[in-house]
Amino acid sequence: MNKMNWKFYRPYRDKLVDKKNEILSRIFDKNKKDINLSSSKINKILFLRTDGKIGDYIISSFIFREIKKNYPNIKIDIIADKSLENLLKLNKNIDTYYIINRKSIKDWKIVSKKLKKNNYSVLFDSTEGLKYKQVYLLNKVNAKINVGYNKDDYKIYNKNIKQNNTLKMIEIYKQMLKSVNIDVTDTRYDVPISEESEKNINEFLKKNNVTGKIIALNFFGASRGRKINEENALIIIKRLRKMYDKYKIVILDSPNDRETIYSILEKTDNKNVLFFEKSQTILDSISIIKKSDLVVSLDTSILHIAEGLNKKIMAFYGPKINKNKWRIKEENNILIDYPENRINDVDFEKIFDNLKV
Incomplete structure (x- = not known):
């Protein structure tokens, strides 16, 4: 068809x-x-x-x-x-x-x-x-x-x-x-940390001489309309490198989008933009986020993990989740709302031009 x-x-x-x-x-x-x-x-x-x-x-x-x-x-x-x-x-x-x-x-x-x-x-x-x-x-x-x-x-x-x-x-x-008479007050998230992932990510960062600040960068949401294409990914990397010139960028894994990730890496500065290609599960991404100073994502699972680990976040929200109950807290974070239904219709150059960080 x-x-x-x-x-x-x-x-x-x-x-x-x-x-x-x-x-x-x-x-x-x-x-x-x-x-x-x-x-x-x-x-x-x-x-x-x-x-x-x-x-x-x-x-x-x-x-x-x-x-x-x-x-x-x-x-x-x-x-x-x-x-x-x-x-x-x-x-x-x-x-x-x-x-x-x-x-x-x-x-x-x-x-x-x-x-x-x-x-x-x-x-x-x-x-x-x-x-x-x-x-x-x-x-x-x-x-x-x-x-x-x-x-x-x-x-x-x-x-x-x-x-x-x-x-x-x-x-x-x-x-x-x-509703069943159970009362709770402490609503902090429990984000699971894997000892094996911690070991693997520490070795990866050491091998790549990463000793300073890190940006964990996610390009891919669950649906097709929320997966950033290669052209926009390169714009985002360029603008982040300009804004945070002392930071290293680590792209988070998305197993179904590995081909796009490798193509992005070929076209950018691999000394400052890294990818842990041995990643096996979400636990590896959690360990990278734990080591990061800024998390940039449009995927809500990554955003909530970052929030649970008390990280500074730059979040991209489409019209369906602009103001709803799943939105992360605004305090100390950068929340970017875009009106388009599809992420690749967004003018990222314009968005970064208007950012006040």
């Missing part, structure tokens, strides 16, 4: 997928009576993190720490997409994690059968979208209380926090916990 046909076909395909999700979700959307549990009556909690979003997981990371600290008798389990596995391995506050392929209904059926035996007191589902597989899992696991976010139209969530784009997501998470 050529690009032109795909452009016209895709909206119809998306509508059919949405309709399928709605019909199948209603089949498993059984009515659950609203009940109230005191925190002392909660034994086991299951968290759904099946959207695979690293940034969302980082923001919610305080939840696991604070529950274990304040309610040590509560067992915490999480079901997640494979993209979170390396982060979950390092979280000592999670008792058991289950990794599934979220596109495989077979995986959902197998894990639902396992989880049903655990007799959960509470299930938290903070994902914004809704797929019928989620409703299927809630139906089969049958926790006493299902807490949802923006799930107003579904009966299977007997606790629901309404959508509110004026609140930061941290406050929404706190409201979800409060």
